[in-house]
Amino acid sequence: MRMAALDFSASPVNTRETFQRTMDLALEETGAKKKIALLGSTGSIGTQTLDICREKPENFEVVSLAAGSNVDLLAKQIALFKPKMVSVATEDLVPALRERLSDMGVRGADLPTVTSGAEGIVATACHDDADTVVTGIVGCAGLLPTVEAIKRKKTIALANKETLIAGGPAVLPLLKEYGVDMVPADSEHSAIFQCLQGFPPGALRRIILTASGGAFRDWPAADLAKVTVADALTHPNWDMGAKITVDSATMMNKGLEVIEAHYLFGADYDDIDIVVHPESIIHSMVEAQDTSVIGQLGWPDMRLPLLYSLSWPHRVRMSYDKLDLAKLSKMTFKEPDRVKYPCIDLAYAAGREGGSMTAAMNAANERANEIFRKEVISFVDIPRVIEVVMEAHKADLMATPSIEDIVNVDLWARGKVDEAAAQLKELVGA
Numbered sequence: 001m002r003m004a005a006l007d008f009s010a011s012p013v014n015t016r017e018t019f020q021r022t023m024d025l026a027l028e029e030t031g032a033k034k035k036i037a038l039l040g041s042t043g044s045i046g047t048q049t050l051d052i053c054r055e056k057p058e059n060f061e062v063v064s065l066a067a068g069s070n071v072d073l074l075a076k077q078i079a080l081f082k083p084k085m086v087s088v089a090t091e092d093l094v095p096a097l098r099e100r101l102s103d104m105g106v107r108g109a110d111l112p113t114v115t116s117g118a119e120g121i122v123a124t125a126c127h128d129d130a131d132t133v134v135t136g137i138v139g140c141a142g143l144l145p146t147v148e149a150i151k152r153k154k155t156i157a158l159a160n161k162e163t164l165i166a167g168g169p170a171v172l173p174l175l176k177e178y179g180v181d182m183v184p185a186d187s188e189h190s191a192i193f194q195c196l197q198g199f200p201p202g203a204l205r206r207i208i209l210t211a212s213g214g215a216f217r218d219w220p221a222a223d224l225a226k227v228t229v230a231d232a233l234t235h236p237n238w239d240m241g242a243k244i245t246v247d248s249a250t251m252m253n254k255g256l257e258v259i260e261a262h263y264l265f266g267a268d269y270d271d272i273d274i275v276v277h278p279e280s281i282i283h284s285m286v287e288a289q290d291t292s293v294i295g296q297l298g299w300p301d302m303r304l305p306l307l308y309s310l311s312w313p314h315r316v317r318m319s320y321d322k323l324d325l326a327k328l329s330k331m332t333f334k335e336p337d338r339v340k341y342p343c344i345d346l347a348y349a350a351g352r353e354g355g356s357m358t359a360a361m362n363a364a365n366e367r368a369n370e371i372f373r374k375e376v377i378s379f380v381d382i383p384r385v386i387e388v389v390m391e392a393h394k395a396d397l398m399a400t401p402s403i404e405d406i407v408n409v410d411l412w413a414r415g416k417v418d419e420a421a422a423q424l425k426e427l428v429g430a
């Protein structure tokens, strides 16, 4: 049994300092107002972040919003929150946005600066008035704006896990160099972070990530070959975007979260375990050196971890439904099935290889997930093509990749997935 103390000095969050900060006044009493740049405002994370801002305008002000192509929703968000800057995915969407705003009577000083494309997302993330960036864009597209925001010393409320999975080796040194806090918003990592408040250095022995088990947790493994996209997009507990919902169905989401935990908390891969907990009430646990286990509980509602990522180290009083354990009546747990879900072991293997391998695996997963949703490959092909990409990347593995290296590996891995998918098709056709 491993007794090694984990090294918190590698973690971007300093637990001793955190402990002292929890002695501060509640956020409401400090009169402090967080000024937020929100990336992915029209998605699941984005809209739930805005729910919080609408409920607590005295605590949270929306400075800038980056959306993709949903200009209808973005226009409504502009009318409600009056951000100073917004961005859309491409320039050709700008006239449609302006037309919606005009129809809604948004004019004059209420009109934000409108930007577009990759540069627009960076400008939105780096707005001078923002102190905190919520990263709710999906996929590796979140990496570069996050990097630029770190260089502008913005606190990062991290929902976009792909940023750390792909970019961990280059992003962690940047956090240190610029003295920036990265506060987890992913529900499991928020739970771990909450449990660690007050843990002295060296006290953590093990991280236990809980997993819902995803859409197919009750399906026999043999049936996975015939699942449809609609089946995979049905999450049992959480209402999330399409990419993460499919990741949950393959359990790659949990694999990604193992790597995310490694980078956020400095834990060794041998000290990060997964347990399937179908009720999604315990959002994760930490085990101390003395075997005491501490967990964080709550209904499966992303507003809670998002709120904590914005209010940390304070707590904001909310009117959400209280957790009712008697009503819940039972909580269950079981081992993850690593044969049925090969993505779990692929993620541990990528994490242990380290360096650029997690970027290759992350990009391969993103592309495989996307072409599964387009019905180019089947559900069980997802881990197959990821494995092909990881094998191919071993020859070019970089121990300490730069951001540029990571972007290049990401591009290469996506192309390699398409190659592998075409070969699979030929095999099936032969």
Ligand SMILES: NC(=O)C1=CN([C@@H]2O[C@H](COP(=O)(O)OP(=O)(O)OC[C@H]3O[C@@H](n4cnc5c(N)ncnc54)[C@H](OP(=O)(O)O)[C@@H]3O)[C@@H](O)[C@H]2O)C=CC1
Residues within 6 Å of the ligand: 039, 040, 041, 042, 043, 044, 045, 046, 066, 067, 068, 069, 070, 071, 088, 089, 121, 135, 136, 137, 138, 139, 141, 159, 160, 161, 162, 185, 186, 187, 238, 239, 240, 241, 242, 243, 244, 302
């Ligand atoms: N949803 C959840 O509960 C959780 C999500 N996360 C993570 O948070 C991130 C977001 O997930 P989620 O909210 O579910 O995803 P969604 O698909 O619901 O939302 C994605 C958002 O990103 C925008 N977007 C996508 N591509 C681009 C692009 N190229 N340029 C600009 N904007 C773009 C979309 O815009 P538009 O719709 O306008 O096109 C949308 O606002 C992911 O990394 C996920 O892993 C982590 C934990 C929980």
Ligand SMILES: CC(=O)[C@@H](O)[C@H](O)COP(=O)(O)O
Residues within 6 Å of the ligand: 186, 187, 188, 210, 211, 212, 213, 214, 238, 244, 247, 248, 249, 253, 254, 302
């Ligand atoms: C809400 C959240 O944080 C998701 O990452 C969620 O945990 C996905 O559920 P799975 O446990 O099924 O991956």
Ligand SMILES: [Mn+2]
Residues within 6 Å of the ligand: 186, 187, 188, 257
């Ligand atoms: Mn999660």
